[in-house]
Amino acid sequence: MKSPNERERFPRTAEAFSSLTEGAAMFERLTAMEASFADLRARPRVVHSRRTLGRGSDFDVVLAGGGLSLLHAVALAKGGLRVAVVDRARIGVGHRGWNASRAELSALEGLFSRDEVEALVLARYERGVCFWHGGGSYPVRGVLDCSVDAASLLRALRARCEALGVQLFEERTVESLELAKDGVVVTARSARGEHEEIRARLLLDALGVASPFAEHDLFCPTVGGAIEGLERGEARDQWQPHVGEILATTEGVEEGRQHVWEGFPEGGERDALTVYLFHYAERNELDDAPLRGLFERFFRTRPRYKRGVGTLLRPTFGIIPGHSRLRTTHVSPHDRVLLVGDAAARHSPLTFCGFGSMLRSFGPIAEKVSLALAHDRLDRAALEATTVEPKMLRLLGALALMLTARGARAVDGRVCLLLDDAFAALAASGEARFAAFLRDEAAPIDVVRLLGRISLRRPAVYREVVRALGPRELSRWGLNLASSW
Numbered sequence: 001m002k003s004p005n006e007r008e009r010f011p012r013t014a015e016a017f018s019s020l021t022e023g024a025a026m027f028e029r030l031t032a033m034e035a036s037f038a039d040l041r042a043r044p045r046v047v048h049s050r051r052t053l054g055r056g057s058d059f060d061v062v063l064a065g066g067g068l069s070l071l072h073a074v075a076l077a078k079g080g081l082r083v084a085v086v087d088r089a090r091i092g093v094g095h096r097g098w099n100a101s102r103a104e105l106s107a108l109e110g111l112f113s114r115d116e117v118e119a120l121v122l123a124r125y126e127r128g129v130c131f132w133h134g135g136g137s138y139p140v141r142g143v144l145d146c147s148v149d150a151a152s153l154l155r156a157l158r159a160r161c162e163a164l165g166v167q168l169f170e171e172r173t174v175e176s177l178e179l180a181k182d183g184v185v186v187t188a189r190s191a192r193g194e195h196e197e198i199r200a201r202l203l204l205d206a207l208g209v210a211s212p213f214a215e216h217d218l219f220c221p222t223v224g225g226a227i228e229g230l231e232r233g234e235a236r237d238q239w240q241p242h243v244g245e246i247l248a249t250t251e252g253v254e255e256g257r258q259h260v261w262e263g264f265p266e267g268g269e270r271d272a273l274t275v276y277l278f279h280y281a282e283r284n285e286l287d288d289a290p291l292r293g294l295f296e297r298f299f300r301t302r303p304r305y306k307r308g309v310g311t312l313l314r315p316t317f318g319i320i321p322g323h324s325r326l327r328t329t330h331v332s333p334h335d336r337v338l339l340v341g342d343a344a345a346r347h348s349p350l351t352f353c354g355f356g357s358m359l360r361s362f363g364p365i366a367e368k369v370s371l372a373l374a375h376d377r378l379d380r381a382a383l384e385a386t387t388v389e390p391k392m393l394r395l396l397g398a399l400a401l402m403l404t405a406r407g408a409r410a411v412d413g414r415v416c417l418l419l420d421d422a423f424a425a426l427a428a429s430g431e432a433r434f435a436a437f438l439r440d441e442a443a444p445i446d447v448v449r450l451l452g453r454i455s456l457r458r459p460a461v462y463r464e465v466v467r468a469l470g471p472r473e474l475s476r477w478g479l480n481l482a483s484s485w
């Protein structure tokens with residue numbers, strides 16, 4: 001750990017990390033992630049230039065960022081395109097635990113055989129459940145019911161990239177993105193300080209929360225990891241191997257925030273549960289240590305969520321960005337630039353399931369991008385048309401804002417009760433509609449009906465929403481409703 005000061009400020013986190021192999025390096029990564037999130041200048045510089053590359057493009061597509069967005073690289077290279085990927089870290093390495101809905105995983109069958117996809121699934125759950133402090137439990141089937149071996153998936157994607165001739169520029173930090181007249185130049189720096197220029201006809205910005213183009217306005221700091229030694233059983237504070245807990249709370253608002261747990265059994269050889277703690281936030285609510293602070297709370301309050309001593313085997317953490325859709329956002333902010341993955345944040349601002357959203361979207365995007373390249377239609381309008389997002393997401397952002405600190409103030413801290421009313425209304429609408437809602441598949445009319453049902457249980461809800469959002473955001477929400485009809 002870096003300094004005694006940090007050990008004093010984050011004692012539980014410091015202790016838990018110090019007992020892990022590579023714990024010191026992981027703690028460094030945690031602080032570096034927070035620092036680069038806070039410092040907007042640490043993002044790559046965008047340079048607008050008038051130069052013409054002519055025939056000087058080495059690639060059709062360059063992906064800045066090579067995390068899960070490797071899915072895009074493989075799909076595009078499979079179509080015969082010349083693809084490059086640049087990432088500051090090793091490419092195809094990771095040990096995050098991801099869950100996804102079974103139906104979403106079938107998209108991988110376009111890249112791997114069915115048996116290979118099956119082998120990536122570590123555990124399948126009979127059902128999922130959401131439960132709220134002081135409220136009920138709401139079971140649901142067919143939602144986030146598979147846990148996926150992220151390390152194997154990323155390794156397999158890297159191997160596919162290599163087999164398809166994708167050029168990997170790893171351990172290179174993207175410093176600038178030059179938007180030339182007929183292409184894009186990515187300038188990357190190696191650890192030894194050497195600079196390299198990568199020229200392509202199209203840039204896919206897959207930099208996640210570090211994207212210099214993205215207009216994220218909601219954030220979900222998430223910490224946790226795989227934990228061994230927790231008690232099994234049927235009580236809320238125990239876990240069952242065939243149940244995935246999608247959203248759960250163990251207390252009301254504390255420290256001005258409504259914290260939410262997620263827990264899903266890892267499957268495989270270990271008797272471990274992947275446990276995450278997160279909260280919804282706007283940027284101005286996050287201090288200089290949004291992840292270390294949350295880890296302190298994680299270690300302190302985890303026994304409220306699941307009983308048992310619990311040993312952290314592998315920490316995972318990150319700040320997942322999102323959009324409320326109450327401000328205008330673009331997936332193509334400039335000609336020849338398309339945002340994908342977390343940078344585009346086309347996932348639900350309620351569940352923040354970027355993996356599922358990426359599984360749903362990489363195939364259709366690759367098809368449309370290939371066509372756009374074939375016809376040399378790389379202007380903003382053509383690129384905007386490559387991405388279609390579920391219409392219901394335009395309406396969900398305002399609801400997600402009700403879970404941030406300002407929402408908590410509007411409901412006088414009773415966020416759990418609001419959640420309980422909302423989920424009771426959802427469950428009453430029938431399991432199919434409940435599941436469709438959590439998989440981002442509900443129609444806008446269903447969201448409106450849901451609001452009607454919530455107001456029957458909780459007449460104050462309209463006043464609370466008006467108090468949280470104010471007239472400008474409310475009218476924006478009204479416009480979203482009209483445009484999604």
Ligand SMILES: Cc1cc2nc3c(=O)[nH]c(=O)nc-3n(C[C@H](O)[C@H](O)[C@H](O)COP(=O)(O)OP(=O)(O)OC[C@H]3O[C@@H](n4cnc5c(N)ncnc54)[C@H](O)[C@@H]3O)c2cc1C
Pocket residue numbers: 043044064065066067068069070086087088089096097098099100172173174175206207208209210222223224276316317318319320340341342343352353354355356357
């Ligand atoms: C703890 C945690 C648990 C999660 N669990 C789930 C889950 O269970 N289910 C689910 O659906 N989703 C989950 N998510 C969300 C999911 O992980 C993300 O949506 C997904 O990984 C986004 O992938 P991405 O490639 O778009 O972005 P990222 O994974 O953020 O990748 C961005 C890449 O850009 C690189 N980069 C950044 N800046 C630079 C630079 N200047 N130069 C070069 N490279 C750079 C980074 O190294 C990184 O590899 C979870 C997220 C977290 C943090």
